[in-house]
Amino acid sequence: MSGTDNHPNKQASAKAPSKTVLNLGNLPPKMKASELKTAAASYPRTPSRVNPNQPPWPAYRGYHEYSFAHATMGVRLPTILGKAIDDVWKTLNQETEEERIVDLINCIHRLEDLMGDLQGNSKLRPIVDDGAGDIALWNKEIAKFFRGKDFMNAPWLFAEAYKYRRLRECFSLSKYWVDYDVFFRQKCDTFSRSNQAVFELSQRFSQPHDLLASLGPEEKKEKLKLVFHELTQVCLWGNSTDLSLLIDMTEEDIRKLQSTGGDHLAATEKNILGNDLRALADYVTDIKGGRIDFVLDNAGFELYCDLVYADWLIQSGICSEVIFHGKKIPWFVSDVTKFDWNWLLNSCVYGQLFPDASDAEIDSLRTLGNRWKQYEKEGKWKYEAHPFWCTGYTFWDLHSEAPDLFQHLSDSDLVIFKGDLNHRKLTYDCHAPMDTKFPMAIGPLASEAGAPPVCSLRTIKSDVVVGIPSGVGEKLDEEEPGWKISGKYAVVLLSPGRPGEAPQFA
Numbered sequence: 291m292s293g294t295d296n297h298p299n300k301q302a303s304a305k306a307p308s309k310t311v312l313n314l315g316n317l318p319p320k321m322k323a324s325e326l327k328t329a330a331a332s333y334p335r336t337p338s339r340v341n342p343n344q345p346p347w348p349a350y351r352g353y354h355e356y357s358f359a360h361a362t363m364g365v366r367l368p369t370i371l372g373k374a375i376d377d378v379w380k381t382l383n384q385e386t387e388e389e390r391i392v393d394l395i396n397c398i399h400r401l402e403d404l405m406g407d408l409q410g411n412s413k414l415r416p417i418v419d420d421g422a423g424d425i426a427l428w429n430k431e432i433a434k435f436f437r438g439k440d441f442m443n444a445p446w447l448f449a450e451a452y453k454y455r456r457l458r459e460c461f462s463l464s465k466y467w468v469d470y471d472v473f474f475r476q477k478c479d480t481f482s483r484s485n486q487a488v489f490e491l492s493q494r495f496s497q498p499h500d501l502l503a504s505l506g507p508e509e510k511k512e513k514l515k516l517v518f519h520e521l522t523q524v525c526l527w528g529n530s531t532d533l534s535l536l537i538d539m540t541e542e543d544i545r546k547l548q549s550t551g552g553d554h555l556a557a558t559e560k561n562i563l564g565n566d567l568r569a570l571a572d573y574v575t576d577i578k579g580g581r582i583d584f585v586l587d588n589a590g591f592e593l594y595c596d597l598v599y600a601d602w603l604i605q606s607g608i609c610s611e612v613i614f615h616g617k618k619i620p621w622f623v624s625d626v627t628k629f630d631w632n633w634l635l636n637s638c639v640y641g642q643l644f645p646d647a648s649d650a651e652i653d654s655l656r657t658l659g660n661r662w663k664q665y666e667k668e669g670k671w672k673y674e675a676h677p678f679w680c681t682g683y684t685f686w687d688l689h690s691e692a693p694d695l696f697q698h699l700s701d702s703d704l705v706i707f708k709g710d711l712n713h714r715k716l717t718y719d720c721h722a723p724m725d726t727k728f729p730m731a732i733g734p735l736a737s738e739a740g741a742p743p744v745c746s747l748r749t750i751k752s753d754v755v756v757g758i759p760s761g762v763g764e765k766l767d768e769e770e771p772g773w774k775i776s777g778k779y780a781v782v783l784l785s786p787g788r789p790g791e792a793p794q795f796a
Contacts (some may be wrong), residue, residue, distance in 0.1 A: 724760075
């Protein structure tokens, strides 16, 4: 292990500094939240003036001290990166082959360089060409819109995504560690501590077709709506387990977040501030043998909830096909990769994650896991990972930058976007008025010909909020400061799109 002794930050720690000192450079003067809100009256910008550095409404940026962006760039991201470095040191200590050890040490050096750039507020350099299919998209965007920008004055959404792509670069330039996921241990650990909610769902839905037995057509439709209503909420609040935000959770914390009981769901529905659940239920239960797409968010328990939900959509006859869109690379700590997908399905069938579970509980979980693996074999379930999902572009640019993906989604009866990051990318993560209608906030993904029906299931964990009644957000601002990042509130928002029209591309 020669070469490590004199390297700075050799023992980089995951512990968050009590105060992070950032070099802010020549930033614009700070703007108060009230001033920014007043300025927003002249927005949205016209489409011709929208670009990644100039979104439809003012962007959130790291130097906005009133925003969650500031806490993220200054404390959360260095903490997450520190934990990643600690994870790699653990792996290094388990290795025996010198060539692999030296290769991994070089990955650690690159991680430490990234930490230095992040804490020193360095300018955003191009991504080193590691042979991945997203390089052209990343470096075109940096050159065109972010030349000379740094971590704190670039829009928060882009700067945060850029940090995770740089994290990927630390391993993609290696010989032996290209597919290494610094977050995998955390994802596994969180699912294994979710036993109460896991078995509650497996025992209720391992035989979901029995729920609809011997019902007449009208009764069946009403029952479908009721079950869909409940499962959609389970799928929504499963997003509470977001490792990038809840890095140090106790087992009790997890149980509270993942409670799936009916009484709990009825109580939490009042916290869905923008609520299109009933319109969504009416629309979905009219689909027969259709296709629904999930743009996935977190691995582990949230993915498990998504699979229970998708299983029921197949069993009920609503869907004959479900397509799951995950990430090609480890992304925002807990986002689903194919590795996470395979691990979860196989853990349900073969795993020994829950030593205190009863035989009945284990059997119900294996029943689900075996059925899910059969769906894959039959083509009823498909996992896909388009490179666009891990670029710095928002979904406003999906039509122009990934026309193949837009056309693919246009064939879907409904595209469900899960979680906070996907919602930020849908809405350009900017300071839109909170009562902005959801279809307006997502721009081309609602207005372009061929745009599919789009639903956002999102627990609110960052500043951007749209689609809620006028006055609701302002009242919460006064009575409950911090409500936008608490995860206590949520939205279920629906855009009808323009299905059935042929997509048009320049």
